[in-house]
Amino acid sequence: NFTVDDDQFTSSTTLVSSPRTPGKKLTKGDPIITGIRLRPFLEREATIDDAPAVQIFENNVICTQNSRPQIFKFTNCFDASTTNKNVYDGMIRPAVLASLQGYNTTVLAYGQTASGKSHSIFGSSCEEGILSLSIHDLITMNAKNHLKFELSFLEIYNEKVTDLLAIPIPSNEQTNSKTSNKTSSTSSFSKQARTHILNKLVPNSNSATNSARTLEIREHPLLGPYVPDLKYIQVKSKEDFQNVLNLGNQQRSVASTNANQRSSRSHAIFTVKISRIDVPQSTTMRLSFGANTAHSLSNIGKNATLSSSSKKSAKQQAQDEIDAQAVRLNFVDLAGSEKSQQYHGPQGKNDRFAESVHINQSLSTLRNVIDALSRQQSHIPYRDSNLTYLLKNSLGGDAKTFMLATISPSSTVIDETINTLRYAGLASTITNVPRIKTPHLRHEIDELREENARLKQELFLVKSKSMPSIHSAISTISKTSLTNIDECIQTSFRIESSTQDEENNDENFDIVDEEILAQIENQCRRPKKQRLSEQPLHEIAKIRQIDDTMLHRRLGTILSYVTDDFSITNDNGILVVSKELNIDVKKNSSIWMNALERFDYSVDINSMTKKEVCLKI
Numbered sequence: 001n002f003t004v005d006d007d008q009f010t011s012s013t014t015l016v017s018s019p020r021t022p023g024k025k026l027t028k029g030d031p032i033i034t035g036i037r038l039r040p041f042l043e044r045e046a047t048i049d050d051a052p053a054v055q056i057f058e059n060n061v062i063c064t065q066n067s068r069p070q071i072f073k074f075t076n077c078f079d080a081s082t083t084n085k086n087v088y089d090g091m092i093r094p095a096v097l098a099s100l101q102g103y104n105t106t107v108l109a110y111g112q113t114a115s116g117k118s119h120s121i122f123g124s125s126c127e128e129g130i131l132s133l134s135i136h137d138l139i140t141m142n143a144k145n146h147l148k149f150e151l152s153f154l155e156i157y158n159e160k161v162t163d164l165l166a167i168p169i170p171s172n173e174q175t176n177s178k179t180s181n182k183t184s185s186t187s188s189f190s191k192q193a194r195t196h197i198l199n200k201l202v203p204n205s206n207s208a209t210n211s212a213r214t215l216e217i218r219e220h221p222l223l224g225p226y227v228p229d230l231k232y233i234q235v236k237s238k239e240d241f242q243n244v245l246n247l248g249n250q251q252r253s254v255a256s257t258n259a260n261q262r263s264s265r266s267h268a269i270f271t272v273k274i275s276r277i278d279v280p281q282s283t284t285m286r287l288s289f290g291a292n293t294a295h296s297l298s299n300i301g302k303n304a305t306l307s308s309s310s311k312k313s314a315k316q317q318a319q320d321e322i323d324a325q326a327v328r329l330n331f332v333d334l335a336g337s338e339k340s341q342q343y344h345g346p347q348g349k350n351d352r353f354a355e356s357v358h359i360n361q362s363l364s365t366l367r368n369v370i371d372a373l374s375r376q377q378s379h380i381p382y383r384d385s386n387l388t389y390l391l392k393n394s395l396g397g398d399a400k401t402f403m404l405a406t407i408s409p410s411s412t413v414i415d416e417t418i419n420t421l422r423y424a425g426l427a428s429t430i431t432n433v434p435r436i437k438t439p440h441l442r443h444e445i446d447e448l449r450e451e452n453a454r455l456k457q458e459l460f461l462v463k464s465k466s467m468p469s470i471h472s473a474i475s476t477i478s479k480t481s482l483t484n485i486d487e488c489i490q491t492s493f494r495i496e497s498s499t500q501d502e503e504n505n506d507e508n509f510d511i512v513d514e515e516i517l518a519q520i521e522n523q524c525r526r527p528k529k530q531r532l533s534e535q536p537l538h539e540i541a542k543i544r545q546i547d548d549t550m551l552h553r554r555l556g557t558i559l560s561y562v563t564d565d566f567s568i569t570n571d572n573g574i575l576v577v578s579k580e581l582n583i584d585v586k587k588n589s590s591i592w593m594n595a596l597e598r599f600d601y602s603v604d605i606n607s608m609t610k611k612e613v614c615l616k617i
């Protein structure tokens, strides 16, 4: 995920290679999925920079500093022209699907101040953020209403955990509020509006008894570190979600700094708790506190306060156990690291200084944790900050984690950009061991797969109608060819699903992907070639003005993609390549497709066996 393999760059280029320690055994599990997003220049930056100091070229992030480019390679790269929707489709949607499969999942936005973390997660007045797009998908997928979504929103401000959905003290709000000192936009959001929203979403809530307060973190044997008194609000529609988001965002600590007019002064964690409405109580109650509990209790450290399980009321214990069965989809918007000159704001300079120290300290512990995990050290300093403690399961734990590292194109912050890229690279070497929490959600993903396949087929038909070349190809194609296309789709389905079944590959959610669309389009272009294929091979070679040697050499190149031990026979235009192939060619059809497309061959999937690859010219 983090290497450079192109030789097109000059010797003055610094190539950043994999930070994995050579020879270290990789742990089995899922690596943290990382992606880089470059934001466009802001208006004020355009006057300072002539050209971007960072550019994205395919999967390479190229940083130019002192005329010595550094190149970082990542699997997911989003350049300055991409939208939140592009990022969602390209990288985050699998996170939503993973949560529906029953995995605790975390989407983490990481990067220096003003690099676009909040923009990516929460969006702007012009475009929806990835959080909103995720909720949209979740609600759409819950057409049968068998899932329950509850939202919580907390911030870690100066190392204190605060519930952003708890209403601040309603009376003497200005004088007594703990948050009155820090920058906040609560004053712009009327008390009545907050109460109205909360009452609408939580009918029994009494705003007079709720107050924004510092919460404790505890460690649960099944949940890991969590915040027990956090308010969860059930939502049923996108409108509900938007209300909850507004409610929380209005209370989040934001301030104007030199770097960012609306800079987040806290780390925020927005959680969607997903549970099945029809989970029988008996199923969830079967879990019991056993040896693990004792182990976990003995592990409680300085940041955690835990009342022993014996002190817990039976009701609380039962609730904890039910909670442990729910899946959590977390969106983490970290505060951005900043240099000293960046925290002088127009007001509250001292507050900004204190905030900045806390932000930088907790980000430094985050980097220490990433560093320790990537080196596979035995001690991971999760307990050094509330942020890392709460992210314990997401970093090296049993959750699936997606880290979106945001960067700026400006030369003024190139050092921080390089730092962000380094840590994102390190994060991509961390392996989590995801565990399905609730198998009850599994059939949702199956339904989604079916839906996805159906939509892609529809899309193909729409595309074929709107693309004249394909349309005309389809109209000239014979009935037999159409049957072939149909078979091709069917076979592709079979290949994909059997691969997934055999390998239990949860990552690969799309049944029909671009490759298969290309394959289908390829089939559409076949009629001329099919006529050719009725002739003997040497005739075809003549027509194409290439001799057999050339044909065989080309074929050899193709075959070297999958094997170097083969023989070729020619049977009326069908080249049969046979030998003990030590790979299942059907499973690797994508390799063949990509290779053959370049040489104008197609694979005759239907005639292929484990030992024979049939190529059609």
Ligand SMILES: Nc1ncnc2c1ncn2[C@@H]1O[C@H](COP(=O)(O)OP(=O)(O)OP(=O)(O)O)[C@@H](O)[C@H]1O
Pocket (backbone or CB within 6 Å): 038, 039, 040, 042, 082, 111, 112, 113, 114, 115, 116, 117, 118, 119, 120, 124, 260, 262, 263, 264, 265, 334, 335, 336, 337, 406
């Ligand atoms: N992809 C983008 N397209 C357009 N504008 C963007 C993009 N990303 C960020 N911006 C703009 O850049 C500015 C800073 O973005 P944002 O507040 O999201 O940064 P941040 O990383 O969350 O900063 P902080 O850590 O200080 O909170 C905002 O004005 C935002 O609108």
